[in-house]
Amino acid sequence: MTAAAPSVPSTRLAFIGGGNMASALIGGLLARGLEPASIQVVEPFEGARDRLRQQFGIAAALAPEAALADAGLVVWAVKPQTFAEAAAQARPFVDPGALHLSVAAGIRSNSIGTWLGTTRVVRAMPNTPALVGQGMTGLFARDAVTAADRAQVEQVIAPSGEWIWVDAEEQLDAVTALSGSGPAYVFLFLEAMIQAGAEMGLAREQAARLAVGTFAGATELARRSQEPPTVLRERVTSKGGTTYAAITSMQQDQVPAHFVKALHAARTRARELGDEFGSA
Numbered sequence: 001m002t003a004a005a006p007s008v009p010s011t012r013l014a015f016i017g018g019g020n021m022a023s024a025l026i027g028g029l030l031a032r033g034l035e036p037a038s039i040q041v042v043e044p045f046e047g048a049r050d051r052l053r054q055q056f057g058i059a060a061a062l063a064p065e066a067a068l069a070d071a072g073l074v075v076w077a078v079k080p081q082t083f084a085e086a087a088a089q090a091r092p093f094v095d096p097g098a099l100h101l102s103v104a105a106g107i108r109s110n111s112i113g114t115w116l117g118t119t120r121v122v123r124a125m126p127n128t129p130a131l132v133g134q135g136m137t138g139l140f141a142r143d144a145v146t147a148a149d150r151a152q153v154e155q156v157i158a159p160s161g162e163w164i165w166v167d168a169e170e171q172l173d174a175v176t177a178l179s180g181s182g183p184a185y186v187f188l189f190l191e192a193m194i195q196a197g198a199e200m201g202l203a204r205e206q207a208a209r210l211a212v213g214t215f216a217g218a219t220e221l222a223r224r225s226q227e228p229p230t231v232l233r234e235r236v237t238s239k240g241g242t243t244y245a246a247i248t249s250m251q252q253d254q255v256p257a258h259f260v261k262a263l264h265a266a267r268t269r270a271r272e273l274g275d276e277f278g279s280a
């Protein structure tokens, strides 16, 4: 699990893709004291470049350029669908000895290694609570990645929250299904709770405050408690009471089983992304 928070990376960083995930990581690094001048970004989309300039004072490049060779660590934050193209564009400019860190869902490290001509590849699966320093990230390193390389990667991830290392690359697809996509499941439940509250006569703002506060409180309780979630749930569920009525309704509708099925669908999609958009 997460070690003591390391300091910021000493090597220069390049981000290929400057969208949501790159911004979450960059924001955390700058908040920890990294100088904007030690980060370069390649981002073809003008709107995203404007945001990077306004938010962080970083002048992103439209396309890869010679300065990329200065980066000791290259972070790949492009969509799985555009990774191969972005890699082909950037490879001529990147230091052949650089360490590579990809946050792309599904794209396997052997594809990345093939596209970039290296074995120094780490994959990460972060999530959007990284924006508020409460992200959860799964990490996987290929054999050629040294302990010093892993430490550098941890310095990039640490400002965004916690992380775990997995031993088998295929486990990253499970991480993707669980915590990578996970914030969307929480938001979906919040939407449903707010809708129910409004239908039952609460103002939407009141319902939203109650729902968000309940998630925050319950997850903090689960985090601090020695008890598993099942026991915590049973403590809320008084015999013949209101929670029993709600949980019974959900079980009759097979909500837990459908939820588990949904996560398997996410894992399947992660594998498909690797098959469809990875190297042959």
Ligand SMILES: NC(=O)C1=CN([C@@H]2O[C@H](COP(=O)(O)OP(=O)(O)OC[C@H]3O[C@@H](n4cnc5c(N)ncnc54)[C@H](OP(=O)(O)O)[C@@H]3O)[C@@H](O)[C@H]2O)C=CC1
Residues within 6 Å of the ligand: 016, 017, 018, 019, 020, 021, 022, 042, 043, 044, 045, 048, 077, 078, 079, 080, 082, 085, 086, 087, 089, 103, 104, 105, 125, 126, 127, 128, 180, 181
């Ligand atoms: N969003 C999330 O919750 C999570 C996302 N991820 C992964 O992070 C990666 C990025 O996702 P996210 O940040 O949400 O996506 P975004 O679309 O916000 O960011 C990707 C950026 O890359 C740009 N881009 C496209 N082609 C290139 C290129 N050739 N060179 C450089 N940049 C390029 C895109 O520009 P344009 O729009 O013009 O195409 C876009 O601005 C994905 O692979 C995703 O799987 C991982 C965990 C969580």
Ligand SMILES: O=C(O)[C@@H]1CCC=N1
Residues within 6 Å of the ligand: 105, 176, 180, 181
């Ligand atoms: O939906 C996706 O494919 C990405 C990966 C995890 C979260 N968002």
